[in-house]
Amino acid sequence: MRGIFLRLVPERVERAGIRTGLRWKLSAAIALVGALVAIALSLVVHNAARVSMLDNARDLADERLQIAQRNYELSGRPNFPDIKIDDPRLPAELRAKVKQGRRATFVADGRRGEPDIWAAVPLKDGHVMSLHTGFTDRSTDILKDLDQALFIGSIAAVLGGSALGVLIGGQLSGRLRKAAAAANRVAKGEPDVRVREAIGGVVRDETDDLARAVDAMADALQQRLEAERRVTADIAHELRTPVTGLLTAAELLPPGRPTELVLDRAKAMRTLVEDVLEVARLDSASERAELQDIMLGEFVARRVAAKDPDIEVLVVHESEVTTDPRRLERVLFNLLANAARHGKPPVQVTVEGRVIRVRDHGPGFPEDLLADGPSRFRTGSTDRAGHGHGLGLTIAAGQARVLGARLTFRNVRPPGAAPDMTAEGAVAVLWLPEHAPTNTGSYPMLPGD
Template sequence: MKLPRISRPPRLPLPRWTATLTWKSAVFITVMCCALASLLGVLVHVSVTRQTVGEARHKALDRLADVTQMYEAGEQLPPGAGLDPPELPPSLRRLAVSGKRGTLVDDDHGRPTMWAAGPADGRALAAEIDYTQSARTINGLDKAILGSSILAIGATLLVGVFAVTRITRRLHQTATVARRIDAGDLDARVNDPRTKDPSRPQDEVAIVAGALDTMASTLQGKLLSEQRFTADVAHELRTPLTGLHAAAELLPAGRPAELVRDRVQAMRSLTEDLLEISRLDAGSETVDLDMQQLAPVVERVVRASVASGTAEADTTLTVVRDACVETDKRRLERVIGNLLANAHKHGKAPVELTVHGPVVTVRDHGTGYPDYLLDHGPQRFRTDAGNKGHGLGLTIAAGQAAVIGAELRFANAADGGAVARLELPEYVSFEAPESGERPHAE
């Protein structure tokens, strides 16, 4: 027999702030303060109650001893004493009749009373004393314990949250600097004052901040060394390549000369690309912004690419809506040209360009971009599973797009093919309205 499965109700998602260290610390401090206050309160309550009840018991037994002497002497018993009084608790009465003495706190007509009883000729001889003041003392002590515990918990919680907030603020600052470094800002540093003076004691947060600053400095130094090496290599290669190009032009016509010129030209293009990347890495590029109609710029790039052989003649350009953009024309042409050349070199025809407002889309119908490029962006000379890499074209395109303030995204189409989407800042002209006209986008 198969037992039915019991479905459990789904857990309600907790608010995100409950995962913060401040909230967890506040809960921990509150719980520990409550536990400590409860323990101390119980200990004080038990100790004081035991002492107060003990003193009242001694007084009641002393009074019972005096009443017993008066009973044995045949004297009249004072008020609050007597044989088998009706207010005597039954349990204490039975104890006295059995021949033992005892005490018990009971409520006598709304008044706390300490009873003491003992045997007297087979009956219970009892005496009572007022327990009101002792009960008030214990109740007042309990209220004082509760109030002081609440105040102590509140004060401790405020001090604890303040201390934890200082730590979490430093942790948030360290995390913010780490994100800035991840985004490419290698000059970002935590600069915790505790790490600057070695003689000062350092806590764990300061140690983490110091380690992050050291890592950022080391990483920045390595990257700068690589950038200088790339720039130096490219610069040093220009002179021999220029001479090699001149020598190749002197070779007699023929297939070997064509191969040499082709390889020399490839080396010169690679050297220029390396120099361009070194300038982009150094952040030394300056832009010359101007207003440009986007569709004519893209059309000129397509014609120039077809004429130079980097693009095929069947490249199609579709203008859905033209737009005026504020950009650097030369750098924009460089970006679109590299995207178009990459589509023809690594994709498959047909290659389609679309201008829709300030957005230019370049799509091919090949196998699409590799996963590493979609996840981390273009990487220099990166190859995937032994396949041919994407060289430096997309890296330069991404760098130049960032310089002109454009957003370049890479994706794969659902029906196959790579899609590069370049979105530029559109220029919007706000003119004085005439005849009720509204501001318009050119």
């Protein structure tokens, strides 16, 4: 059951490349949009202000030209030093308009990049009166001040947008992190956790929809797994009586090879039924450890010697632990049975503090077992030629969870050997917890889990 949840929400996600947070992505997006808007707005405001100042300058030049025209008609000469009669520098475009008998103004590009203001009017005597002025220093200063204000405002808008993006993105990413943490707890087998309650808050957004969807999916999977577990347990329970009867009847058969074959298969079926029932109980997460204080090295040495005196037990460091002896023995015997069936002698057991290692010298564990952990009805033999039903390691892992322990698997290869090189043995390691499992079903795990 927990394995399926682990596939649903992986505990660790490895990604290639640079990983950036949502708050920084959102902040960068808002800053970029703010910068583009500020630049566009600054250009519009700068151009509008420049056009307005040019229009005012042209109107002022036109008014001065009209005054000069009236004075010229009265006195016969211009009264202002910047008023010219038939100025040869008069732009051709403006000269063409004046020849049509119209008073006109014109803006030309100056030598220093500043605009030149021209105004011209035809006189009654056929001459052309014109006025030539430049953009005033005051107008230039006003434009510079305006550009500076627009630049400072743009910077403030970008920084403010970035800060707003960090704030909004931080709240959103915080809710997503809470949702991910709750989903990981569900993946570890805590069915009472609800993602929607974990994220909390009064804001209702898409993260709430995601949380509700994850909660609904987890509930549906939990119900389906529970239904499958009950069906499996019911079938195994119903098979116990006929299998027991079959075994009893087989023992009453006359001695001989056929009787031995029937007894062997009947015993294998009874073992399979008992193992399936045990897996179903472990899947229900209702198993609790019956704790005792034991000396781990002495306990392991005594149990292994009673099972197989030929197995070497090395106690590197003795330690007193609080655990369930019956479940610990079940894990130990299953690991020894797996090593005997799928490995090669010698089988060695090492006890070091709270750690128990079981090593054989066979071809090693299959790669899929190392990657995904024990799987039901998958034996430790790569060609599936070994005996057994593939439930031994699954039961060992389940009992280890009840003990609050961690069970790991690895293959032994020479130093510097290629990953595809044949292993020189397999090692199963049981890491008992520093603190005993509680009676609430929450099992302390070792750091790094």
